[in-house]
Amino acid sequence: MVKQMSIEISPLTGILGARADGVTLSSSMDPDLVAAVRLALVENEVLVIPGQDLSPAEQAGFSHLLGAYSPVPFVQPVPEHQEVIKVVKEASEPDAFNFGGVWHSDFSFLEAPPAFTVLHALDVPSVGGDTVWSSMTAAHDALPDDVRDALDDVVAVHTASASYSPAQQELHAGLSGMNIRTSESAHETRRHPLLVTHPESGKRSLFFNGTYVRGLHGKGIGDGTESGGREERRLLRWLHDFTTHVRFTFRHRWSNGDVVLWDNRTTQHVALNDYGGLRRELNRTTVAGSAPVA
Numbered sequence: 001m002v003k004q005m006s007i008e009i010s011p012l013t014g015i016l017g018a019r020a021d022g023v024t025l026s027s028s029m030d031p032d033l034v035a036a037v038r039l040a041l042v043e044n045e046v047l048v049i050p051g052q053d054l055s056p057a058e059q060a061g062f063s064h065l066l067g068a069y070s071p072v073p074f075v076q077p078v079p080e081h082q083e084v085i086k087v088v089k090e091a092s093e094p095d096a097f098n099f100g101g102v103w104h105s106d107f108s109f110l111e112a113p114p115a116f117t118v119l120h121a122l123d124v125p126s127v128g129g130d131t132v133w134s135s136m137t138a139a140h141d142a143l144p145d146d147v148r149d150a151l152d153d154v155v156a157v158h159t160a161s162a163s164y165s166p167a168q169q170e171l172h173a174g175l176s177g178m179n180i181r182t183s184e185s186a187h188e189t190r191r192h193p194l195l196v197t198h199p200e201s202g203k204r205s206l207f208f209n210g211t212y213v214r215g216l217h218g219k220g221i222g223d224g225t226e227s228g229g230r231e232e233r234r235l236l237r238w239l240h241d242f243t244t245h246v247r248f249t250f251r252h253r254w255s256n257g258d259v260v261l262w263d264n265r266t267t268q269h270v271a272l273n274d275y276g277g278l279r280r281e282l283n284r285t286t287v288a289g290s291a292p293v294a
């Protein structure tokens with residue numbers, strides 16, 4: 001256990017995830033405490049801070065201490081604050097698609113994807129509804145040397161088309177508490193390097209997620225289009241299976257009041273849809289990042 005000022009950081013696995021105690025999050029936190037939270041977050045990739053009670057405005061205010069607001073496409077904000085979205089599935093919607101219910105890194109299809117996400121649990125089910133994260137630094141470091149070398153010049157093509165194009169409107173219609181507006185703009189594509197360097201820690205990581213990466217471009221691989229070649233499809237599948245392997249993961253069982261922060265530059269996550277007949281509600285903010293660098 002490492003003690004920094006009043007903050008205590010305890011690792012939750014040997015791979016990623018830590019718990020911070022002795023912190024009350026607010027928009028007026030001591031800058032040294034904010035720096036300690038940020039350091040723990042970047043080092044551990046996911047940081048669980050239990051026992052918080054933030055209004056949407058306070059959550060946005062705290063998020064600003066980590067960086068600027070990161071624009072949220074497709075998902076409409078809560079009426080109380082334009083920077084906060086609600087992640088909610090009602091007890092009466094057991095069959096609805098879970099928001100965040102497939103492995104992804106938040107909005108990786110943006111030119112500058114969000115650095116951090118802040119998720120605050122307001123009303124979580126008595127069982128189920130956990131979130132699982134996978135460490136993309138651990139996955140990177142576990143790559144065989146020859147595979148890492150081969151992937152070094154690969155560019156990944158990110159797009160929201162499989163999630164937020166108009167063909168997906170029906171999928172999102174099952175969530176009465178969320179207003180998700182699909183758009184043709186979801187077909188836009190963005191190229192990011194597959195192997196990236198973290199701008200704060202300098203750690204190398206795989207910037208990949210099977211939801212938004214729909215193509216790969218590189219020597220002998222493919223043309224980066226969704227239809228792609230056989231080798232491209234095989235590599236996409238392999239990357240998904242490899243990077244989400246259970247040995248790279250941390251799973252969080254939510255309690256009301258938890259705030260979990262994660263670094264989208266070094267993780268993927270998935271929200272489990274195993275709480276049919278129960279309600280789950282959390283508020284989410286995202287903090288701006290920069291274009292990923294090889």
Ligand code: SIN
Pocket residue numbers: 087099100101106117119130131269270271272282284
């Ligand atoms: C998300 O992907 O942002 C939602 C995660 C969750 O609800 O656990």
